[in-house]
Amino acid sequence: MHRRFAVMAMVALAVGLAAGPASGQGTSSGIRGTVVDAAGPLPGAQVLAVNVASGFQYGAVADVDGSFKLSGLAPGTYEVKVSSQTYAEQSVRVQVLLGQDAQVSFTLSPTEVFMGDVTVVGETTKLLIDTRSPVVSTNVTTQQIEALPQNNRNFLSFAQLAPGVLFTDNTDAAGQEFRSGGSNPKQVNVFVDGLSYKNDIIKGGAFMQDSSKGNPFPQNAVQEYQVLTQNYKAEYEKSAAAVITAVTKSGGNDFHGEAFWLFQNEGMVEQDDFAEARGDAKGSYDRNQYGLAFGGPIIKDKLHFFLSWERNDRENVASVYHGSSWDIAPDNVIAILDGYETGTLPAPLLSDLFFGKLSWQPGASQTVDLSYHRRDEDETRGFGGQTTEQAGENLLVTTDAATLRHQAVLGDDTLNEASLMWQELGWANAAVNPGTPQQNYVNLLTIGSKVYNQDLSQDRIGFRDDLSFFFDGWGSHALKAGVVANWMDYSLTKAAYQYPYYEFRQNEDWQFPYLARYGFGDPALSFSNEQYGLFIQDDWRITSNFTLNVGVRWDYETNMLNNDWVTPADVVSGLENSCRTYDPPVGGQANWCIDEIFDPNDYISTGNNRSSYSNMYQPRLGFTWDIGGNAKTVLYGGWGLYYDRVTLNDIYDEQFRHSWKQYTFCFTMDGTQPDGCSVPAVMWDPSYLTAEGLDGLIASGQTPGPEVFLLANDTKPPRTTQWTVGLRQQMGDWLGGLSYASVEGDNGMAWSFGTLPPGTDFNNRWGGWIGIPNYGFIMRSYDVRTTEYDAFYLTLDRPYTRDAKWGVNFVYTYADAWQNASLDEGVAFAFDYIPTDWPMFPGNADEKHRFVASGTVGLPYNLQLSSIITLGAGFPWSYTDCLAGWDRCVWHPNGGRPPKQSFLGINEFAYRSVDLRLQWDTTLGGNTNLALIGEGFNILDYANDSCFDGWAGAPGEPNPRFGMPNCQYNTRRWQVGARFSF
Structure with a gap:
């Protein structure tokens, strides 16, 4: 840590001597263009943008060709003043949106300034819209x-x-x-x-x-x-x-503040059809969301402050109910479970969010921001469905973050942006009622303590500097280069199954557990990592109506894969020497050794042989063609490579399973191996229902040791290849768009069978692997998960303006998404196929149609009505079909589709919600206002079904409930509130 602070101190000093720390990417906007009159360019014309709220000023002088650049503008409303030796100062008020680089032609006359070659909506304040970007x-x-x-x-x-x-x-x-x-x-x-x-x-x-x-x-x-x-x-x-x-938000030259309150209780939330059918009583529920914000000047036009706080105080509800097999469960099992409370139960959440910011303009076209954010969230959760309240947990989520930013325009053609950052993110869950083994009676109830308790944290100290140059040569260029560095510390404590977990099921008539899990040891793991990134990009305006965007980025991490880990010697020996004899032979061979299946050295870490991945080169290319040269009709497109990183939780088990011994047990009453259990079974004894009993079983050597996770030393980070082509069209105050988008993902990681010989029969995949002494099931990582996505996007926007007092937005997406290997979105396991025979299947996000309409309209009597309408075709669900025979069962990943319902006669939607908001405003005097708010969500009370039954049936016994829903979400609900502002 001392080394890191020393490095950060030197970096801070270097930045201070150069141009000072400043804002990172995505925090500012710009206005570029020309100043002309009827005769042509006006070199030397003065362009000054003054932020209406803060008074901060940004200036530029037109070059010999009349061109100017206003860079590093904070998004907001500006009074843009244009003048020259020939013409008196004229001004226009504009609104600049975040991340947009508007190109404007200012034409001066003796009495007015005109704006051209730009998409503008509004009269009093002109909203500038950048249609010439290649980005979706x-x-x-x-x-x-x-x-x-x-x-x-x-x-x-x-x-x-x-x-x-x-x-x-x-x-x-x-x-x-x-x-x-x-x-x-x-x-x-x-x-x-x-x-x-x-x-x-x-x-x-x-x-x-x-x-x-x-x-x-x-x-x-x-x-x-x-x-x-x-x-x-x-x-x-x-x-x-x-x-x-x-x-x-930032403070300004005037003091402004607001206080809001929003309320919802059980009388404002409809129960779903299933809760009503079960006769569940509504639990006591209320939610209060409230907060304050206040900002203003410390030194007018120079230094401002802003403070905010929000609280979410919610007595949430969770419905606990008996599972689908309750009616056929034996009486002795019912007697065990009947005393546990079911129905709708409270699950409180309390969250506090804080933010503070100082904004300072020490000189023209130079700003400094210092901000701090904190999050404290505590929720009682983890129960509902067939999981009783006893198995609940407390989830704690925290954030502490501070950013120091400075940006400066250096001369007429250079902008420097940089930042220093500190951040701590935390996530922990702990049992509400610790100390009791958990017993999961499948399709009945789950009782006992939560058995998996975690405490995770991520600390970041970061630095970023971006430098932009604007110059001419074979067209005009906006060249930007930058560097980012993050020094990371990770700490993970994961006490998995510190209280034993037992699983009872119908196969054994719920009389004894067929499976148990138990863990003990040192659950903590921590290590450090350094992340570096370099990029350079050029927005090259080759002609007045054609721009090429060219860039490349490179990222590198010193320790993404926990490179200092050393594989235990007994695991190394086992991988190098373990063999197995098969009768009948597998793949035409009776004797197989692990080193014939794969090279163990590819998975053995010595602490110095795992190289950090250094090939994260990411070229990116885009173009825009302003067909008419007036920003009305623009053809655009782009292609690029984009790397992410391997999530630490995905690789955690490689080391964790050796410091925290985690055992899996299979039990039998008749000596046969139970289906669906991957380790050899032992005869059941009631003493095994305690941790002490399992300790004795482990000591006896009757059960295999902990599982082994073998991470490939050459694991690559996930990436996508993206490309798009589209058209934007302005039609008066409307802006439409149509585009085609394609995304192909690869290098996704999944864990699967590690030591299966080639040619292993699918139905023998759980019993056909080669083991090593003192250990259990062996898994290897495979970074061959892929995704495929093709979509058409159709948008139509009429931006809201205060002049018109209305605005609407329509977004339609038609998509086709595919993936392979695993349905998991956390740590991914792929046991439904032999590695790596992983066919593609519909993706978790494969929703064919998605339509979102939103809008706001001002009404008489100081009323304002707004709405969001969301329609979706629904997401796929998986099912198993054994109707053709137990030996011919087929699993269909994401093979089921929710039934389609109608909206305005269109039968394409499985998810429907019409949300409305009505607000009444009144002035209490001066600039003090009061707003009363009423909101309704899914006001038409559409049934949004989920939890579809994924069991098609057994041979000769089709499941009558196959494909039918067992739960619903987003029932109709209402909310009221008020907002006071000045």
Whole structure:
């Protein structure tokens, strides 16, 4: 740690001497163009942009050809003043959106300044829209964040307004996350004020959102954000799918503040059809979401502050109910389980989110921002369905992050942006009622303590510097190069099965467990990693209407794969010397040794033979052709390679299983091997229902040792190849778009059978592997998972303006997504095929149709109505079909489809929700306002079915409930609230 602080101190000093720390990528915008009059260019013309809220100023002087550049603008509203020696100063008010580089031609006259060659919406304040970008991107504005209906205050949920991006439909689900391009949600990234919130440890992509129902960042601190669906430029790192880049609010020259409160209780939430059919009583439930924000000047036009806080205080509910086999369970089993409470039970969540920011302009075209964010989230959860409240857990999610940013325009043609970052992300879950073994009576109830307790943390110290040059030569260029460095510390504690886990099932009439798991030892693992990235990109405007975007990025990590790990000597010996005799022969051979199946050296780590992957070269190419030269009709496209990283949790077991011994047991009453259990069975004894009994069984040597995870030394990080071609068309105040997008993913990792000889019969895959002394089942990693995604995106937008008092957005996605190997989106296992005979099947995100419409309209009497309509074809589900015989069972991964329902006569949708928000505003005096809010979600009470029965049936016994739903989500609910602002 001392070395790291020394390195950071030297970096900070170097940056300070050079140009000072500044904002990271995705935090600013720009205006480029020319100043002319009727006779031609006006060299020497002055262009000054003054931020209306803060008073911060950004200036430029037109070159000999009249061209100018205003770079590093914070998104917002500006008074742009243009003047020359010939003409008096004229001004126009414009709104600049995040991440957009608008090209504008200012034409001066004695009385007015005219804007041309740019897409503009609005009269009083002209909204500038950049149609010349090759990136598939969507801007989510302040107006949309504040006005559209939203059941929770997770700012990421508005990502669904972008084509090709899916956000978790179920607002009560554990794990509120987004995804795109048929890729795993782990492959996205989120930047806030240039700081990456990439989650290196577990699934979720960013913010430690794995299993979290809470919000990662205070929404009242988010000014706006941009969703980059695909084909983004080389400056963005650690993502092979969609990127969200957000900027936070700042204080201004006037004091402004707000307080809000939103309320929902059990009387405002409809029960689903299944809860009503079971006669479940509604549990006591209420949710209060409230918060404050306040900002203003410390020194007018120079130094401002902004503070915000949000709380989510929710008594959530979870329905616990008897499983589908309850009616056929034996009386002695019912007697064990009948005393456990079922029905709708409370599951509280309390979350506090804090944000603070100082903004300073020490000189013209130079800004400094210092910000801090904290998250504290505590939820009681982990029960529901057939899992009783006794097996619940406390989920704790925390964030501490600070960013120091500085940007400066150096002369007329150079912009420097840099940042220093510190961040700590934490995720932990612990048993609510520790100490009791867990007993899972499959399809009945699960009782006992939660048996898997974890405490994970990720610490980051980071630095970034981007330098942009603007020059002419064979056209005009905006050349940008940058470097990013992160010093990471990871700490993981995972006490898996520290309380024994037992699984009872119908095959044994639930009389004894056929399977048990138990672990003990040292559950902690920690190590460090360094991440570096370099990029260079050029926006090369070859002609006035054709631009080529060329870039390349390279990323490198010193210790992505825990390179210091040393494979234990007895494992090495076992891999090099273990053999097995097969009768009958397998693959034409009776004797097989492990070293004949694969080279053990490819998986043995000596602590110095595992090289860090150094080939993350990512070329990226894009183009735009402004067909008419007026930004009205633009053809665009792009292609690129995008690397992500291997998530630490995916490789954790390689070392963990040796420091924390984890055993799997199979039990039998008649000496036969139970189906679905991978280790040799031992005769059942009731003493094994305790940890002491299992300790004795382990000591006796009757059960195999812990499992072995063999990680390939040459494991490659996942990546995608993306390409897009599309057309944008402006039609008055409307902007339409049609594009085709393709994404191919490879290098995805999965664990599967490690020591099966070639030619092993599929039905013998669980018993045909070669073991090594003192260890159990052996798995190897395979980085051959792939995804394929093809989609058409159709968009139509009429941006909201205060002049018109209305705006609408329509997004339609037609997609076809495929994947192979595994359905898992966390640590992936692939046991349903022989490695690596992994056919493609419909992807988890294979939704053929997705339509999202949103809009806001001002009504008489100070009313405002807004809506989001979401329609989806639904996601596939898997099923098993044994109707043709037990020896001919077929598993169909994602082979089932939810039944289609109608919306306005179109029978294509399995998910339907119409959400409305009505707001009434009144002035209390001066600039003080009060708003009363009423919101309804799924107001038409559509049945959004899920949990489809995936058992087609046994030979001669078709399942009458096959394909039928067993649960629903997003039932109709209402919410009321108020907002006070000044």
